[in-house]
Amino acid sequence: HVQLVESGGGSAYAGGSLRLSCAASGYTASFYCMGWFRQVAGKEREGLASIDVDGIITYAKFLKGRFTLSKDNANDILYLQMSSLEPEDTAMYYCAASRRGCARNILTSDFHYWGQGTQVTVSS
Numbered sequence: 001h002v003q004l005v006e007s008g009g010g011s012a013y014a015g016g017s018l019r020l021s022c023a024a025s026g027y028t029a030s031f032y033c034m035g036w037f038r039q040v041a042g043k044e045r046e047g048l049a050s051i052d053v054d055g056i057i058t059y060a061k062f063l064k065g066r067f068t069l070s071k072d073n074a075n076d077i078l079y080l081q082m083s084s085l086e087p088e089d090t091a092m093y094y095c096a097a098s099r100r101g102c103a104r105n106i107l108t109s110d111f112h113y114w115g116q117g118t119q120v121t122v123s124s
Helices: none
Strands: 003-007 010-013 018-025 033-039 046-052 057-059 067-072 077-082 091-098 118-123
Touching: 003 091, 018 033, 018 091, 018 118, 033 067, 033 077, 046 067, 046 077, 057 067
Parallel strands: 010 118
Antiparallel strands: 003 018, 018 077, 033 046, 033 091, 046 057, 067 077, 091 118
C-alpha cells in the first residue's frame, strides 16, 4: 500500500518562503519518478518539478528558479523549497510518484500515486 503525505503548507507573504515535505511509505521501490504539482480551484493541475531514480531534476520553466526540489532517499521524503513567493503561487500542492521514469514534461497522466495535498496561500 503506497501512501504519500504532504505537509508544510500554510500562509506566507509575497517574497517569503515555505518548504513542503512529502513522506512516502509502502512499496517506494516502485517509484521511478517523483514530482510536485499544484492546482488552483477551477484550473488544471500543473507540474512543477520532478526527480528520477538517478537524481536528475526537471523544473517547469515558468518557475524561473524560485522553487527547489530535493529528496532524502534514506527516509523517502521529497521536499519543495519555495522562495520569492507570489500571490499567484496560491494553490493546493500535491506530491506524486510514478512507476515509470520521468518524462521531459511533468504531466499528471504520467503519475500513478498522489498525496492528499497541502494548501499554500500567499498574500500581498
